Amino acid sequence: MEQEKKRFFENEQTRRDFLKFSGKSVGGAIVSLSVLNLIGCAPEEEASAPPVETAVAFALPQGMLVADKAKCTGCQRCESICNALHDGKMQPYTARVRVAENYNYGPDGPKINWANADGNFGNKMMNPETCKQCREPFCGNACPVDAISADPAWNNARVVDTEKCVGCGVCAEACPWHMPRLDPETGKSSKCVSCGACATYCPTDALKVIPWEDIKTAMRRYKRNFA
Amino acid sequence: MSNYGWTGKILRVNLSNESVSIDDTSKYKEYIGGMGIGYKIMADEVPVGTKAYDPENKLVFAAGPLTGAGIPMSSRTNITGLSPTNPSNLVADSHMGGNFAAMMKFAGYDAIIVEGKASSPVWLNIQDDEVTLESANNVWGTGIYNTTAVINSIAGKEASVAAIGQAGENMVNLSVIMNGTSHSAGGHGGVMGSKNLKAIAIKGTGSVEMAGTGKEWEELNKYMLEELVGANNNHVVPSTPQPWAEYHNERSRWTAREDLYWGAAEPPIETGICAAGDINRIGYRTDKAIFDLGPLAEKYTVRMGGCQSCPIRCHSQIKMPQLKEYGVSEYAENTCVGYSGPNGVMIKGSKDQFEEGDARILPRVLGSQLTDDYGVWCNYGMIGDDFKYAYNNGILKEVLPADEYNSIPWDLLEAGDPAFLVDFYRRIALKEGEFSKLGMGTYWVAKEWNYGDDFWDGAEDGTGSKIWSRLGFPRHHSSETAGQVGATLNCMFNRDAQCHTHVNLTGSGLPIEVQKKVIADVYAIGSEDALDAPNDYTPANEAKAKFAKWSIIRNVLHDSLTLCNWMWPMTASPLKERNYIGDTAIEAKFMNLVTGEDYTEEELDFAAERIFQLHRALTTMQMGSKNMREDHDDICGWVFDKDPDVEAFTAGTNKLDRDDMKLAMTMFYKEMGWDEETGIPTQATLDKFGLNDIADKMSSMGLLA
Numbered sequence: 001m002e003q004e005k006k007r008f009f010e011n012e013q014t015r016r017d018f019l020k021f022s023g024k025s026v027g028g029a030i031v032s033l034s035v036l037n038l039i040g041c042a043p044e045e046e047a048s049a050p051p052v053e054t055a056v057a058f059a060l061p062q063g064m065l066v067a068d069k070a071k072c073t074g075c076q077r078c079e080s081i082c083n084a085l086h087d088g089k090m091q092p093y094t095a096r097v098r099v100a101e102n103y104n105y106g107p108d109g110p111k112i113n114w115a116n117a118d119g120n121f122g123n124k125m126m127n128p129e130t131c132k133q134c135r136e137p138f139c140g141n142a143c144p145v146d147a148i149s150a151d152p153a154w155n156n157a158r159v160v161d162t163e164k165c166v167g168c169g170v171c172a173e174a175c176p177w178h179m180p181r182l183d184p185e186t187g188k189s190s191k192c193v194s195c196g197a198c199a200t201y202c203p204t205d206a207l208k209v210i211p212w213e214d215i216k217t218a219m220r221r222y223k224r225n226f227a
Numbered sequence: 228m229s230n231y232g233w234t235g236k237i238l239r240v241n242l243s244n245e246s247v248s249i250d251d252t253s254k255y256k257e258y259i260g261g262m263g264i265g266y267k268i269m270a271d272e273v274p275v276g277t278k279a280y281d282p283e284n285k286l287v288f289a290a291g292p293l294t295g296a297g298i299p300m301s302s303r304t305n306i307t308g309l310s311p312t313n314p315s316n317l318v319a320d321s322h323m324g325g326n327f328a329a330m331m332k333f334a335g336y337d338a339i340i341v342e343g344k345a346s347s348p349v350w351l352n353i354q355d356d357e358v359t360l361e362s363a364n365n366v367w368g369t370g371i372y373n374t375t376a377v378i379n380s381i382a383g384k385e386a387s388v389a390a391i392g393q394a395g396e397n398m399v400n401l402s403v404i405m406n407g408t409s410h411s412a413g414g415h416g417g418v419m420g421s422k423n424l425k426a427i428a429i430k431g432t433g434s435v436e437m438a439g440t441g442k443e444w445e446e447l448n449k450y451m452l453e454e455l456v457g458a459n460n461n462h463v464v465p466s467t468p469q470p471w472a473e474y475h476n477e478r479s480r481w482t483a484r485e486d487l488y489w490g491a492a493e494p495p496i497e498t499g500i501c502a503a504g505d506i507n508r509i510g511y512r513t514d515k516a517i518f519d520l521g522p523l524a525e526k527y528t529v530r531m532g533g534c535q536s537c538p539i540r541c542h543s544q545i546k547m548p549q550l551k552e553y554g555v556s557e558y559a560e561n562t563c564v565g566y567s568g569p570n571g572v573m574i575k576g577s578k579d580q581f582e583e584g585d586a587r588i589l590p591r592v593l594g595s596q597l598t599d600d601y602g603v604w605c606n607y608g609m610i611g612d613d614f615k616y617a618y619n620n621g622i623l624k625e626v627l628p629a630d631e632y633n634s635i636p637w638d639l640l641e642a643g644d645p646a647f648l649v650d651f652y653r654r655i656a657l658k659e660g661e662f663s664k665l666g667m668g669t670y671w672v673a674k675e676w677n678y679g680d681d682f683w684d685g686a687e688d689g690t691g692s693k694i695w696s697r698l699g700f701p702r703h704h705s706s707e708t709a710g711q712v713g714a715t716l717n718c719m720f721n722r723d724a725q726c727h728t729h730v731n732l733t734g735s736g737l738p739i740e741v742q743k744k745v746i747a748d749v750y751a752i753g754s755e756d757a758l759d760a761p762n763d764y765t766p767a768n769e770a771k772a773k774f775a776k777w778s779i780i781r782n783v784l785h786d787s788l789t790l791c792n793w794m795w796p797m798t799a800s801p802l803k804e805r806n807y808i809g810d811t812a813i814e815a816k817f818m819n820l821v822t823g824e825d826y827t828e829e830e831l832d833f834a835a836e837r838i839f840q841l842h843r844a845l846t847t848m849q850m851g852s853k854n855m856r857e858d859h860d861d862i863c864g865w866v867f868d869k870d871p872d873v874e875a876f877t878a879g880t881n882k883l884d885r886d887d888m889k890l891a892m893t894m895f896y897k898e899m900g901w902d903e904e905t906g907i908p909t910q911a912t913l914d915k916f917g918l919n920d921i922a923d924k925m926s927s928m929g930l931l932a
Contacts (some may be wrong), residue, residue, distance in 0.1 A: 075535065084441035183435060
């Protein structure tokens with residue numbers, strides 16, 4: 001696993017260098033366009049730098065959580081350990097690995113073919129959903145108060161700073177999979193930090209944290225691992 | 228009372244006037260939750276003499292403080308209400324696993340009380356604190372699967388739905404309330420139907436709070452999963468020799484081994500070696516498909532399923548395309564009696580239909596789908612025996628009109644073709660004709676069709692029966708399980724005993740000498756004399772009475788916390804280094820972690836005993852009995868008359884002796900603080916548990932000695 005990680009980061013040297021140049025550590029928080037401007041790194045002045053559209057400064061995460069649909073039995077213990085360690089209360093609605101919501105009928109809910117579609121009432125297939133820790137995270141890019149950043153404390157996973165979070169819910173809307181979730185009791189957003197506790201305790205070994213790769217690549221390689 | 232563990236709220240729904248209100252859970256704290264809340268409400272609010280289908284009967288769906296808290300095996304819903312299956316409509320509880328109980332907690336409720344009767348079919352839509360009654364006209368008359376799909380399309384895909392099928396609507400006594408595709412609570416479906424309540428849907432986005440930290444939660448769970456938990460029914464040794472295990476036992480449900488697969492998974496998944504302590508393989512330990520359905524089922528196994536929070540996956544999920552030939556889905560799911568109940572209806576046996584060996588699978592998986600969709604209950608397998616007696620004794624020919632009799636496909640039954648079940652369950656669920664009286668339950672159908680004494684007491688050779696009580700319920704881990712222990716506790720409820728405390732140990736797979744050491748370590752028992760070797764019994768003794776009592780008390784505790792007594796308590800451990808001794812205090816440890824209270828295991832057992840004392844007192848009042856030994860605790864004759872050529876207490880038989888069983892019962896009554904002759908709780912005992920109001924009621928009815 002270490003080997004794979006290294007290989008990956010070698011390929012990304014250009015990006016790392018750029019981030020260092022911009023005055024932020026590799027694991028640094030968001031460097032917004034305005035900050036880039038402040039340090040004289042605006043696109044029109046820095047021709048050698050990558051175009052700004054691809055230079056959103058989220059350092060690359062090291063790991064991402066994936067779930068094996070063939071092995072998942074829908075016990076939801078992953079949701080519990082996630083809630084226990086990250087919330088200190090049990091609330092699957094905010095759990096960052098999501099099994100219960102798709103338990104009955106899969107991600108799309110009951111359709112006319114429910115008896116043969118994914119879910120307990122159909123073909124029995126579970127659809128655990130996990131955060132992809134996107135290269136350019138929709139959640140982080142959408143957050144109006146820069147509350148979501150690549151957090152070195154969590155191996156650069158995209159993490160919500162609840163101090164900054166204003167509970168607007170834009171992150172949850174922006175995410176193509178709606179993985180960030182507003183806790184209705186605290187009004188704060190939260191999302192997966194790829195800590196891997198759910199994988200540590202999965203009773204059927206269906207979850208694991210793999211070396212990060214872009215979701216497009218990962219979905220090809222781990223076909224059955226994504227809802 | 229803190230709101231740790233408990234949500235603090237009970238939802239009360241009156242269907243007659245379409246009103247909802249909130250009760251405070253704290254007044255039920257002494258009764259813990261689940262079954263305790265259920266029985267207390269029944270005692271306080273439902274007058275003695277009420278019948279099961281009266282609008283005055285109530286249904287209490289209740290969970291306990293550990294449900295929703297992610298404690299292993301904790302998503303159990305306890306449903307309490309008067310039961311139509313026994314002659315006096317005595318109070319009983321039914322249970323279901325699945326996701327419902329946890330979701331109820333997340334929506335903010337410890338319990339839901341359903342009272343009254345709706346004027347037309349409705350379903351209850353609970354979205355956190357928004358509660359509405361919706362018309363059920365669009366699902367009335369349809370099965371549980373369709374009902375759930377339609378309701379989920381309205382209430383949200385993630386809602387957990389507890390529904391009844393046609394059987395419940397038609398007030399078939401033997402009917403279930405079910406959530407998911409296979410988690411059914413037997414016996415109260417008709418009560419829900421009598422209230423015109425088709426389903427309860429719950430979607431909860433809130434939390435169950437806990438007093439302890441997440442780290443403490445993690446540590447205690449880890450300890451349990453690494454050191455205590457076994458396979459299904461907490462069997463703690465594997466079924467085949469394994470490199471990690473000192474013992475093995477072919478009857479163990481720890482079936483995982485190399486080269487055993489979930490064969491219909493894509494790709495197939497090997498169960499493999501699942502050593503004790505390996506948390507990431509606990510869910511593979513039990514392959515319930517091959518255990519329930521035989522080796523051919525391996526290739527049809529998609530995976531195992533089960534309940535929220537439970538690492539033990541005891542429901543097998545099957546994909547068998549041949550099922551489509553019978554007009555049902557090719558996907559089926561169930562476990563244990565959910566499979567064997569329908570199989571028991573094939574009273575002339577089953578023959579292979581498509582390939583060699585499928586006779587063991589087809590009636591079980593087809594039957595499970597039919598019963599789960601119609602919502603028919605099997606009375607723990609008795610419906611097959613009731614049918615068998617009537618058919619084999621020519622009773623059906625006498626009681627059924629000729630047209631009806633001739634319309635039944637007896638040729639399929641005689642040929643061992645499981646297609647017979649399609650016809651059988653339609654008649655039961657839709658209450659078609661005289662034949663459907665089989666759905667009334669054993670007591671009622673035996674009365675209607677005038678079954679002989681041999682039905683109850685067995686044929687002259689004592690074989691062929693499993694009916695336990697003339698109140699109409701069968702044995703459920705009775706005299707064949709730890710002799711007088713199983714026999715005693717089988718007499719204590721108003722339906723089949725749903726107690727697994729004792730059988731989890733006797734079935735653990737450990738050698739008897741190890742089991743004896745394990746049981747002697749239990750604080751409430753303390754003696755190896757509590758347990759005999761299988762089919763090699765000794766006379767009654769005090770330790771057995773204590774074992775019977777503790778078995779019931781823990782069963783009641785689990786149904787109140789609410790935990791699954793099919794797994795709990797953790798009496799034995801799979802670890803040799805623990806000398807296979809589990810930890811019976813871990814319920815208390817979890818209770819304290821979650822609620823912040825400070826219970827010892829003795830204190831929790833005391834609280835559970837209060838619930839059981841209340842159950843006994845309530846049953847006594849409902850029966851108006853002055854002698855519960857005679858009126859309630861009687862055992863059918865075959866238990867004592869089987870194996871006529873050998874005496875009780877000889878090796879090789881599990882027959883019991885009448886006088887000895889009387890003594891066993893007396894010893895048990897003494898342990899319970901009941902009158903040793905009549906088996907009725909004494910004033911002193913009721914006072915000890917703070918049940919003074921109940922004592923007063925009983926006294927005014929002339930039922931206290």
